[in-house]
Amino acid sequence: MGFRKAKTMAFAIDEINRNSKLLPNVTLGYSLYDNCLQLGVGFRAALSLVSGQEEQVVLDETCVGTPPVIGIVGDSSSTRCIAISSVLGLYKVPMVRAVIQILKHFGWTWAGLLISDDDYGLFAARSFQSDLSQSGGGCLAYLEILPWGENPAEVKRIVDMMKKSTARVVIVFVHESHMINLMEEVVRQNVTGLQWIASEAWTSAAVLQTPQLMPYLGGTLGIAIRRGEIPGLRDFLLQTRPDLQHNNSHENSLVNQFWEDTFQCRFAPPPAGWVEAGGALCTGQEHLENVETEFLDISNLRPEYNVYKAVYALAYALDDMLHCEPGTGPFSEHSCGSLQRFELWQNHNSLCAMGFRQAQTMAFAIDEINRNTKLLPNVTLGYSLYDNCLQLGIGFRAALSLVSGQEEQVVLDETCVGTPPVIGIVGDSSSTRCIAISSVLGLYRVPMVRAVIQILKHFGWTWAGLLISDDDYGLHAARSFQSDLSQSGEGCLAYLEILPWGEDPDKLRKIVDVMKKSTARVVIAFAHESHMINIMEEVVRQNVTGLQWIASEAWTTATVLQTPQLMPYLGGTLGIAIRRGEIPGLRDFLLQIRPDLKHNSSYGNSLVNQFWEDTFQCRFAPSPADWVEAGGAICTGQEDLENVETEFLDISNLRPEYNVYKAVYALAYALDDMLHCEPGTGPFSGHSCGSLQKLEPWQLVYYLGKVNFTTPFGDQVLFDENGDVLPLYDVMNWLWLPGGGTEVQKVGEVKKFSFKDFTVTFFPALIDHFVICDDERTFVP
Template identity: 40%
Template sequence: MARLYVTLLTFWPLLYIGVQSQSKSKDTCIYQGDEDTYSFYEGGDVVLGGIFPLHSSTIPLVSTFMTKPKLIKYKFFTPRALRWMQTMIFAVREINQRQDLLPNVSLGYHIRDSGDDIPVSVKRSLLLVNGQPEKGSGQSCEDIQKQPSPVIVGEASSGVSMAVLRTLGSFKIPLVSYFASCSCLSNKKDFPAFMRTMPSDLFQIKALVKLVHYFQWTWVGVIGVDTDYARFAIQLFLKESERFNICPAYVHLYPVALTQDAVEELVNILKSSSATVIINFSVDSYLHGVLKECRRQNVTHLQWIASEAWATSKVLWDDFGDLLKGTLGFAIRRADIPHLGNYLRRVSVSVVQTSNFLSEFWEETFHCRLNGSVTPHVHGEEAQNWPPCNGSESLDDVYTLYSDVSQLRVSYNVYKAVYLIAHALHDMSKCEPGKGPFQNGTCGSLYPVLSWQLLYYMKRTHFTTLGDEVRFDDNGDPIASYDLMNWQRGSDGSLQLVRVGFYDASLEDNKDLVINEPVIMWHRREKAPESLCSQSCLPGSRKARKKGKPVCCFDCIPCAEGEISNQTGVILMAPQLMVF
């Protein structure tokens, strides 16, 4: 009689079942569920996992629990995220060609789509760390189609990263994020296996508050999409703002699934407030509905301040450039990655047909159908009218965010994340037996790599890449620096992201923010707009707080007899004896 039991390739009893016969010495594996073929994979001595939000905004499906659930559909495909995926592959292949870094160890990759969705991301993270046996039965459990990954490069969203960490973190499987910035992730008690090449929001908030203070905006609107990222960021912003007497005119979180009632409520708040400067903590995909409603209600006067999550995103410009012209925001530092642009454009019809991800991108870009395409399912029914691809399509003939390497910021973070892991593995490989950091002087294992040992080395790794020194603090966070970007309209109407300053957390407190104000182009004015609850009081008058209102809201009343005010903005001077 055969005995049924769960085989733990890594530790999770979810992906396949091993059946062991009393007459056989080897296990046989049966893959459970549908085989998920949507991935990039290449084997190696060490296979790095990767998870990226190639799709976002799931389309709700009603399940009756009487039939097999249908495949998840999404509203948005993100060429930018495809570039992040390809950057990871590029970095792995570049390292494999080097003789000075991991010369005797080959790296592979296993990359999947998170869908920017927690259940999907957790499921696919499990696929990464468990590996994947061959589909069907009768295969030995040692015959693995895709090797398990001891580390994952991901995720972009802070909330999704938290969910993955709570699943995998207890097993010390490292997650290296390239875009998750929530300060909550610096908590090593809750997230001991988390590192990132993205600065913590703690520093972005300090930069934003100093920016607001620099332009003397004391009355600002603060909004954000209802996620962990925005909630923690807004909480930090309100706390830091108190130091500079900056008041929130309103604070509003809008839902991820934005209904018409919710967006109308938000825009009514924006329209009724006297604040002309608005700070928005969101990602670009959640802004379409808000900006569309702003235009419908003619709310076009606002000066937008972007959080780093959308400070350099070009996808909003074509539809909402008139609303967003003059936007300011801090962006993570950019870099030029040699040869990446050529690598990204080295894609043809024959290449894209080997990958579902690339096929979907090709069809989205050229609005044509490939042989065997499932475009109606992926792109919608309108794709049925697309003509067949003729094979002459070329990325050199079109503009797409995928091949745009002019603003490599998140891509650079992905690149650094891969190099962080490679340098940690390199340090492990140089360990001398008896002098290692583990019990009895033992070295870390490379065949196979143990995640907890790799994490130990990653936390102590620092290196230089593309001229930048990369090091991490005790929380696994990099030293923060940002570029201040201004959204300007080019002569051809395109978006020009112009660097107008920077913030460097490593500099002294009064020198960390530098702004080149004459270069800034504002939304509707030649100079910086005002955003005040009350105008400054003129000499001869003083401020009088309005009962029940923030400190930024006041009346100006004449100085009483025996008092004097010879400057603007005075709150109160004690009565003084005037001597004549």
């Protein structure tokens, strides 16, 4: 039936493409993804669409293309659809309000709520509690979560509670399987006289409409997806035919899988022993009309009707957009949207050498581990590099293709099983993109905020302002700051202002006015370089001096701000920086990089080749049109990295790279510890051990919590009781020298030790040269 829903989408698109009045001169297409009933695989499908899905992951220098989709028609399963919708920011729960209207209609003001232990149930519960209290239409007598699988003791407890409650109305947002387990106990205890209200997940479930259960479920009211009719759908479904040319393990189509399941046959070559056991071979000529299948029963189209309406909604929206008259549009400066500049893409014109170096540092650490005979013997680590093109969606796709099982291609087979391809993800050093992915994977914490609080505490600064960027980086920092500062009891925020993206003179003027009028002279800024450039222009314009700035790691070492024009205002700044480290052998490893001339096509252009072209300002053949005529050089691949001035080889200030190096080793030590587990003494169910063949991510997380090693630079790496790596930061101080020069020196460290709070240490040898602002900054209102 899931396949029929997919074919209904194809039917609607075909119908629209044949409609000369709707989207003329535009042809809609589609891609089908089998989510294998797995959240991770569904994530990968959705995010490969929203981030720009291609036949392959394209690593080119532009990261630009026509957006491949205008919308996603989700799975009819609420849990998988909610999960994807939550990430895309689309989810609402209108069905809950429909149930509340039923309660209101009958005057039922006292009810119990049963939910499933997944996104479907938990989102419904959250919405129900919120909407019911707002409506003033009643109260919940109880809220119980039904367990997955058989759990007789828990189900018995829940039914006991229902039996004792005075509430006779029971609202149930669960799946069929939950209801079957629950009703067995209801029958056993003979609990009658309940008014059941069913969610759409079991409203039309025939498996519950039996002579044994109807004495208890008779009179049930339920919310169901609207039934509809779709003229022509059955004829369209009958046109379904298998593709015999693409029936291999990597390209086995959904149609072929459906065909084998329907006719109980297998396409050649069949599985071993299939024919000998009497199994039939599929020919592709079997007749759908001659087999009894629910696939062709279109008398009760509900999810399919939703799919049909969704496709038409997208088409009409797109048609409306394409009829926009230039100069009268609803967007910036009355502009119109267009297919060519649909806002899923932005230009990315060159490869970032420092980002590439961070990726190569991961490769170096993995190479170093693979050559270490004592760490992970008989195991070879590999890696995949993804260019996120500075786009959240593309970063999502990369991360989720990893955690959901990344293959050379999306494999559509009947098992949806494979060896986990990765043991961990080493994220982007950009906080916003890393936070976004980490939030989805449930990993994110903000230890740096606590480090800043320790600096405030050290100097007795109890009254400060906070500036943040308008993205995950700033908003997560603000949330953590307000929470941790209040818990510490060490101070208060005088103001919190969000710095705008781009130039917004009015907004910046307002923010600087607030800073100027405030009695708080300490200003903490969790923002990016671009934000700080814009705000400092306004600070200079209004001549706001005497502020003690505290910088987050995003701009602590930003040389673009250390200018003669800005240092009179920023001199004395204290900043938190990622710990600087040394990685022996890294420079020699980087010098071994050479371009791959065999894979320099538009679909296989490697990151190395992009880096080479950017560094030597040349192009590999075939070069862009007119490149040579304009005097451009052709890359040979024999250029010498040591003969070119590039920041890529300057390893004197390794900060994000050092984090990458430590992250790889932490994963390796955790994996090594797991593989040394003795069978029968393991930490998991039945004293079992983890294995590479059946590795679950949570198993490796257990061993990550036990990691404790020291880097060649002398830094200890371990995790605290919450599973967070124990942070170690450098405290930097900006000095404006008498001659007009600038020096940024390390004046201290912030550390957190296991099961203890943060400690800040300043170096006595530097304290006499340590520049901060005067005591007036400690004013408290």
